[in-house]
Amino acid sequence: MAIILKDYLDAIQAQVLTPDINTSEISIVDGYVSDMLSDVMGTAKEGQVWITIMRHMNTVAVASMTNIPCVIFAKGLTPDAAVIDRAILEDVCLAASDKQAFDLAGILYKMLGK
Amino acid sequence: MAEYWNVNPDYEISAKSFLADKPEADVSLEFEIAVKDFVNAGKGSAEVKNTLKRLGVDPAILRRIAVASYEAEINVTAHSEGGKMYSYIYDDSVYIRFEDKGPGISNIEQAMVPGWSTADDLVREMGFGAGLGLPNIQKNSDLLHITSEYGSTTTLEIIIYYS
Numbered sequence: 001m002a003i004i005l006k007d008y009l010d011a012i013q014a015q016v017l018t019p020d021i022n023t024s025e026i027s028i029v030d031g032y033v034s035d036m037l038s039d040v041m042g043t044a045k046e047g048q049v050w051i052t053i054m055r056h057m058n059t060v061a062v063a064s065m066t067n068i069p070c071v072i073f074a075k076g077l078t079p080d081a082a083v084i085d086r087a088i089l090e091d092v093c094l095a096a097s098d099k100q101a102f103d104l105a106g107i108l109y110k111m112l113g114k
Numbered sequence: 115m116a117e118y119w120n121v122n123p124d125y126e127i128s129a130k131s132f133l134a135d136k137p138e139a140d141v142s143l144e145f146e147i148a149v150k151d152f153v154n155a156g157k158g159s160a161e162v163k164n165t166l167k168r169l170g171v172d173p174a175i176l177r178r179i180a181v182a183s184y185e186a187e188i189n190v191t192a193h194s195e196g197g198k199m200y201s202y203i204y205d206d207s208v209y210i211r212f213e214d215k216g217p218g219i220s221n222i223e224q225a226m227v228p229g230w231s232t233a234d235d236l237v238r239e240m241g242f243g244a245g246l247g248l249p250n251i252q253k254n255s256d257l258l259h260i261t262s263e264y265g266s267t268t269t270l271e272i273i274i275y276y277s
Binding site for chain 1: 240249250
């Protein structure tokens with residue numbers, strides 16, 4: 001089952017950091033939770049939302065390399081402006097939510113009907 | 115000089131003959147990789163990925179190439195005294211070579227073991243250094259060749275075919 005990214009972002013009351021990316025057109029089929037970038041590189045798949053507290057430049061690079069369409073920063077963490085700029089360039093949606101990773105994953109899990 | 119090979123049996127003949135001949139590439143790209151420069155590391159891989167995307171390479175293959183080359187770029191910035199990334203794009207494959215200035219890998223076989231890492235605290239704080247870099251490169255490439263001498267330089271070569 002796939003859901004629309006925008007619906008998930010609304011559900012987690014996310015602050016979208018890359019407003020130019022149209023989240024209504026992005027389809028999400030799964031999620032991945034990890035703060036270890038090499039683990040994400042090795043395991044995460046296209047079409048997954050990545051939930052993390054890692055918010056430096058390499059997070060965007062990893063998302064871009066692995067075709068992850070959206071990174072959610074948990075616990076209200078937000079990256080520097082330079083990171084957001086890079087994400088816009090790489091067409092990676094960034095969003096921040098006050099919820100913690102467990103809750104963010106749980107909401108997605110439920111919405112995906114898993 | 116220590117050496118490590120891993121070749122996908124389906125491509126063994128073409129990959130080895132490629133390395134023997136090193137034909138001229140359609141597109142060549144060169145990137146400098148600086149020590150512990152985690153901001154710029156990845157730009158070389160992004161350029162390769164974007165070039166191949168324009169050429170219409172399948173997204174799943176593109177992902178393999180991007181992951182393998184990005185991990186290698188991170189390895190050079192995280193573990194070496196700096197180096198260079200040379201990318202050669204062909205109509206059926208991509209060949210990427212990373213050459214660093216040292217200090218070499220003391221035991222390549224051990225470095226290939228998932229979970230084994232010599233990364234320092236800074237690298238680990240960045241979310242790397244899990245000992246997954248080289249295994250990820252191997253998993254995503256059709257040929258991986260590493261030559262290294264402890265106390266000297268390391269060269270890592272990968273070939274990935276588009277089909």
